Amino acid sequence: xxxxxxxxxxxxxxxxxxxxxxxxxxxxxxxxxxxxxxxxxxxxxxxxxxxxxxxxxxxxxxxxxxxxxxxxxxxxxxxxxxxxxxxxxxxxxxxxxxxxxxxxxxxxxxxxxxxxxxxxxxxxxxxxxxxxxxxxxxxxxxxxxxxxxxxxxxxxxxxxxxxxxxxxxxxxxxxxxxxxxxxxxxxxxxxxxxxxxxxxxxxxxxxxxxxxxxxxxxxxxxxxxxxxxxxxxxxxxxxxxxxxxxxxxxxxxxxxxxxxxxxxxxxxxxxxxxxxxxxxxxxxxxxxxxxxxxxxxxxxxxxxxxxxxxxxxxxxxxxxxxxxxxxxxxxxxxxxxxxxxxxxxxxxxxxxxxxxxxxxxxxxxxxxxxxxxxxxxxxxxxxxxxxxxxxxxxxxxxxxxxxxxxxxxxxxxxxxxxxxxxxxxxxxxxxxxxxxxxxxxxxxxxxxxxxxxxxxxxxxxxxxxxxxxxxxxxxxxxxxxxxxxxxxxxxxxxxxxxxxxxxxxxxxxxxxxxxxxxxxxxxxxxxxxxxxxxxxxxxxxxxxxxxxxxxx
Amino acid sequence: xxxxxxxxxxxxxxxxxxxxxxxxxxxxxxxxxxxxxxxxxxxxxxxxxxxxxxxxxxxxxxxxxxxxxxxxxxxxxxxxxxxxxxxxxxxxxxxxxxxxxxxxxxxxxxxxxxxxxxxxxxxxxxxxxxxxxxxxxxxxxxxxxxxxxxxxxxxxxxxxxxxxxxxxxxxxxxxxxxxxxxxxxxxxxxxxxxxxxxxxxxxxxxxxxxxxxxxxxxxxxxxxxxxxxxxxxxxxxxxxxxxxxxxxxxxxxxxxxxxxxxxxxxxxxxxxxxxxxxxxxxxxxxxxxxxxxxxxxxxxxxxxxxxxxxxxxxxxxxxxxxxxxxxxxxxxxxxxxxxxxxxxxxxxxxxxxxxxxxxxxxxxxxxxxxxxxxxxxxxxxxxxxxxxxxxxxxxxxxxxxxxxxxxxxxxxxxxxxxxxxxxxxxxxxx
Ligand SMILES: Cc1cc2nc3c(=O)[nH]c(=O)nc-3n(C[C@H](O)[C@H](O)[C@H](O)COP(=O)(O)O)c2cc1C
Ligand code: SF4
Ligand code: SF4
Ligand code: SF4
Ligand code: FES
Numbered sequence: 001x002x003x004x005x006x007x008x009x010x011x012x013x014x015x016x017x018x019x020x021x022x023x024x025x026x027x028x029x030x031x032x033x034x035x036x037x038x039x040x041x042x043x044x045x046x047x048x049x050x051x052x053x054x055x056x057x058x059x060x061x062x063x064x065x066x067x068x069x070x071x072x073x074x075x076x077x078x079x080x081x082x083x084x085x086x087x088x089x090x091x092x093x094x095x096x097x098x099x100x101x102x103x104x105x106x107x108x109x110x111x112x113x114x115x116x117x118x119x120x121x122x123x124x125x126x127x128x129x130x131x132x133x134x135x136x137x138x139x140x141x142x143x144x145x146x147x148x149x150x151x152x153x154x155x156x157x158x159x160x161x162x163x164x165x166x167x168x169x170x171x172x173x174x175x176x177x178x179x180x181x182x183x184x185x186x187x188x189x190x191x192x193x194x195x196x197x198x199x200x201x202x203x204x205x206x207x208x209x210x211x212x213x214x215x216x217x218x219x220x221x222x223x224x225x226x227x228x229x230x231x232x233x234x235x236x237x238x239x240x241x242x243x244x245x246x247x248x249x250x251x252x253x254x255x256x257x258x259x260x261x262x263x264x265x266x267x268x269x270x271x272x273x274x275x276x277x278x279x280x281x282x283x284x285x286x287x288x289x290x291x292x293x294x295x296x297x298x299x300x301x302x303x304x305x306x307x308x309x310x311x312x313x314x315x316x317x318x319x320x321x322x323x324x325x326x327x328x329x330x331x332x333x334x335x336x337x338x339x340x341x342x343x344x345x346x347x348x349x350x351x352x353x354x355x356x357x358x359x360x361x362x363x364x365x366x367x368x369x370x371x372x373x374x375x376x377x378x379x380x381x382x383x384x385x386x387x388x389x390x391x392x393x394x395x396x397x398x399x400x401x402x403x404x405x406x407x408x409x410x411x412x413x414x415x416x417x418x419x420x421x422x423x424x425x426x427x428x429x430x431x432x433x434x435x436x437x438x439x440x441x442x443x444x445x446x447x448x449x450x451x452x453x454x455x456x457x458x459x460x461x462x463x464x465x466x467x468x469x470x471x472x473x474x475x476x477x478x479x480x481x482x483x484x485x486x487x488x489x490x491x492x493x494x495x496x497x498x499x500x501x502x503x504x505x506x507x508x509x510x511x512x513x514x515x516x517x518x519x520x521x522x523x524x525x526x527x528x529x530x531x532x533x534x535x536x537x538x539x540x541x542x543x544x545x546x547x548x549x550x551x552x
Numbered sequence: 553x554x555x556x557x558x559x560x561x562x563x564x565x566x567x568x569x570x571x572x573x574x575x576x577x578x579x580x581x582x583x584x585x586x587x588x589x590x591x592x593x594x595x596x597x598x599x600x601x602x603x604x605x606x607x608x609x610x611x612x613x614x615x616x617x618x619x620x621x622x623x624x625x626x627x628x629x630x631x632x633x634x635x636x637x638x639x640x641x642x643x644x645x646x647x648x649x650x651x652x653x654x655x656x657x658x659x660x661x662x663x664x665x666x667x668x669x670x671x672x673x674x675x676x677x678x679x680x681x682x683x684x685x686x687x688x689x690x691x692x693x694x695x696x697x698x699x700x701x702x703x704x705x706x707x708x709x710x711x712x713x714x715x716x717x718x719x720x721x722x723x724x725x726x727x728x729x730x731x732x733x734x735x736x737x738x739x740x741x742x743x744x745x746x747x748x749x750x751x752x753x754x755x756x757x758x759x760x761x762x763x764x765x766x767x768x769x770x771x772x773x774x775x776x777x778x779x780x781x782x783x784x785x786x787x788x789x790x791x792x793x794x795x796x797x798x799x800x801x802x803x804x805x806x807x808x809x810x811x812x813x814x815x816x817x818x819x820x821x822x823x824x825x826x827x828x829x830x831x832x833x834x835x836x837x838x839x840x841x842x843x844x845x846x847x848x849x850x851x852x853x854x855x856x857x858x859x860x861x862x863x864x865x866x867x868x869x870x871x872x873x874x875x876x877x878x879x880x881x882x883x884x885x886x887x888x889x890x891x892x893x894x895x896x897x898x899x900x901x902x903x904x905x906x907x908x909x910x911x912x913x914x915x916x917x918x919x920x921x922x923x924x925x926x927x928x929x930x931x932x933x934x935x936x937x938x939x940x941x942x943x944x945x946x947x948x949x950x951x952x953x954x955x956x957x958x959x960x961x962x963x964x965x966x967x968x969x970x971x972x973x974x975x976x977x978x979x980x981x982x
Contacts, residue, residue: 043742046898046937057936063742085933089902122926125909149895168737168895171720173905175895 002068007075019061019072020048030074031083031112033090033198034150035062038263040159045090045150047112049082050074058082080116087117093128093173095145103200105213109148130176137165137185139267140194140202147177147201153193160264160363163187177201188365191271192264195253206271207251210244211237219472220255220526222459224326224452225269226360227368229461230254230261231526232269234453234472247277248473249453257527260465266365273453276473280435282448283478293446298480298488305445306492308428309343309402317401317427319343320391323350323381324407325370328457328469330505331482332372332379333513334497335406338486342493349387350376352413366462371452375460378515378531388413395422404430406482407449409437432485449482450475456502457481458524460531467528468521558806559770559790560763564650569685571692574653580698582769586661587706594665598768600776602788607633607724607761608837608866609941610787610854613768617758619748620666626755630663630671631733631747634762635717635724637676639838639888640868643792643804644762648675649682651766652689656712658765660703661772663710666758671712674729677719687714721892725940726759727751728894739896740940763792783809787853795821797871798828809864814848817871828873832957836865838885839945841952842872862952877970878960882953883911889946900943903934907950919965927961928954 003012006023013022018041020030033045043063050061053071058079061072073079090109098104130144154166154177165183168175179185185193194202216235223230237250244250252273254265275281285301286293296304312319321343323335332350339345351373360367370376377383392414394400403426410419423429423442431443434451454475460466475481480488483505487497499505503521510516515531523529568574586594599614620628632655636644647655659671675683690712693699701709715733717723723732727741730752751757767789771779780788793805793816800822807816813833817823824830832842835852840863843850850856854864872881890904907930910923931950934943954961963971 041742043939044897046939049937082933082937085929086898086937089898089906089933092902092906122922122929123906125906125913128905148898149901170895171722172890172893172895173901175901 002066004066004070006072013066017066019064022066028074030061032062033148036152036196039155046086047083049079051076051079084116084119087112088119090148092123101200102203102208107200108198128173136179137190139191139205140185141205143201144176146199148199149175152196153202156193161187161189188266191267211250215240216250219470221469222467223265223269224371225272227366227373227462228364229371229459229467230265230269231257236472249273249276259527261364275435276451276453281476282436282446286446288444302488302492305430312401318399319402320400321348322405323348325350325373325376326407327482329375329509330457330502332376333505333509334483334486336379338490341495342490348381349391350381351383351385352388352408353385354412371459374462374464392422395426398425400426402428407433409439411438447485448479450479455481464531465528466531468524560651560766561806563654564646569650569652569689571653579653580657582773583657583660584704586664586772587708591665597776598771601771601779602783603767604787605761606763606791613764617666620756624756628666628668629752629755629757630668631757631759632673632762633759634673634675637721637724638866640796640870641837641866642794645682646804647762647766649685654766654769655762656693658768661768662765664708669709672733673714674733675716677717683714683716722894722942739894784853786855791867794868798824798873799871800825809853810851812849813852824873831874831876832872834870836863837868839948840865841948844956878953878957879915879964883915885949886911897939899934900938903930904946906930914964917968921965923965924961
């Protein structure tokens, strides 16, 4: 392994590492525009020039591989001057429209100018004009005057989404980033280009002009959009939701996890948060009277619902549950206990097979749109769609007196008359969920749960990786996490679930369910942990395979 | 083209695009000889001849060939650079249209030496008629068993293809050329890997200039020593000088590389019209820094010119008489590099355009004295900091003109006119 010296720090790094990577290991940040660790290295922007002893010219740190004995000066006068000049060159034709640019505050032109630019501007010529505010796709707007031609977005479309919509046209300082003629940037991963664009050339149509980034708070979470469980950050605008059409979530951003999603997320996941502050959110428990929902307090609602369940139990009639893999492990574990201990039912399906086969690919997007099917299975739920079909048949045959449905809209998985025929035969349908849907409309009681962004918990992705989600915004007033709803409901039957935080539930899971052995919220960290089978981590082979999928 | 001396010039003058004419002058004997040698012996011979790349960089040709990995499992390619676009350079054109078979013979020998069975000739798009002549000569070679499955009846196969460029100077840079040849946008590649290791289609590839290859048959025929002795210790033979600008007889002259600029200009190119004095001479294509009239007793050769801070480059000598406005010259030159910058890397993309704008403003009489320093700073910011040497090619003239003729530019900035020798007094008075 080569030993090198960077700005006086000596370190030994792996063969094949580049200077920029080695410097990072030594805690030295070298500026970069075109370099992105998830993309091919091209050495185009030249902002990372450093001085290397015995080499006559400055070298780009992103492309130069370390060699034993190399002595690198990141901050020699010569290197500093060159980087300053590259920055000055980048601004020669830049419009500097920061006041109206969404990137301001997270822009690497602004950032580096403050760090090491600070030159006296010499440029007095007219700037070149290029296209502005071009909607290049459903999610992305391009301002090519702001583009610094780092080609990160081009490489993303070539190498990651493999759709090649973008290219650089023309030459010299007339070079311009644009979609190829007749193409739009509409691949399932298109908005990642916004994240990797170091400047305000590519911005999100959804986020555009809504909030200044310095008003945003960031919370680590996991995307609930499919079984992959891509790591994300939830950016919230709690202080100024009125600037954001009343939405508290401003945007989702991918969060690096080499074991799951690398640097990327899909567009379905990215824009899948809109339901959180949607009009369909349920803000109070509801009871149906004369065909109309009436709001009522939680205490009243729990009393009524427990009354209905009690009547059924006392008369020896079946109370059945349809759980959901949208729920966290904590929610599901509380549900399992409620089923087992209160209702004495052990057979709880969670999966509704959609009528239309959902989109999936061999990169991140999985057919299973639930974030926690694997978790449900490990916690003892029946994740086969057939189990749900059987439950509906039982309903149709009049064998179910009370049915508690979590989240599902059955109409997405069954024909309309099939659902109606089944639910008609059920005496009381209790719906627990965050948003009203056509199935909820048919329920007698509705209990509002909060969304994934409003609670702590864990999801287990398809590969068995248990990952933590965190409360980014407070639960909408009137809504509760399912585990809390179940705790309170159990209380009505004199069962005590001694949980005060989601973490208490998780501790219990770890104690009782072998797959979760050795885990804790703390141990899960930012990247999650793999569940174990028979005391061993789930097959490495499976995980390896997943890795190659992610890194291609 | 009055000369009959030389190596390639006699071929050019006797229409060696026609096979018979070339054969009458002993054509293809060298290839036969080379094919009976081992590839290593051929490389050794070329190396000893001190033949250096005549496309501009002057890299020793034999040494370059030796970089190709032996027994590569991938195919090896020879690529002939006929993009000839450096302003002031017009020699390859004569070779491909008049000494065509010498080039083909050079291609055969080089391919054999490096183990290539496919050669591509990348020719600039503007050379339309020239490409036709080249194609005809190649066809004639195929028809006569000189190319194809059995080259000259020997156990060596070689196919040669002509590929026309689309009119970009940058596609003369060898890695941009390879990208273009692969059907991509002509953006130079990062190095390493160098083409000899990973070139066309990621296979070992040697890129050589037309003129470089055209000399190879004669080195094989007459021996390395014969070629080396014409030149200096490190640079062999003769080369084709393209003389243009203010001379009485502009044209291509083939002379030993030891010939001085003064001899070339005055003894061969007929001196300056109207016996005017020389103000500046660009010795090796428009990217080479200019020399003053008192610096012309230097051999027009790689190492000697390098010592003076300029380059022998592509052999394009541009002569400017005393009445030439150097601001105009530098503006035109800079405009060319701005126009031809591929736009891939920041300093060249933005710097060339910026310098072009400043120079044009100065030319229109809007110059400011600080522009002179700014130009120098911009050029220094480009120099050495780019992906390919086009950035340097754009920076060197700016730095070069300002180094040797700064007063010309200051005069334009201060007085909106060319320097007339009274600058010092005026400046002092101002
Ligand atoms: C911008 C640029 C343009 C070039 N144009 C040409 C050209 O038109 N013809 C040429 O032979 N070499 C050209 N070169 C040099 C080539 O990159 C390469 O060095 C040469 O083809 C190698 O052949 P040689 O060793 O026989 O000279 C150019 C280089 C640069 C940087
Ligand atoms: S890209 Fe950056 S520097 Fe340019 S206008 Fe936007 S915030 Fe300002
Ligand atoms: S749009 Fe952004 S990511 Fe794409 S090349 Fe321009 S600056 Fe880079
Ligand atoms: S130096 Fe100029 S021509 Fe060469 S790669 Fe950079 S921008 Fe392109
Ligand atoms: S980050 Fe190294 S050249 Fe762009």
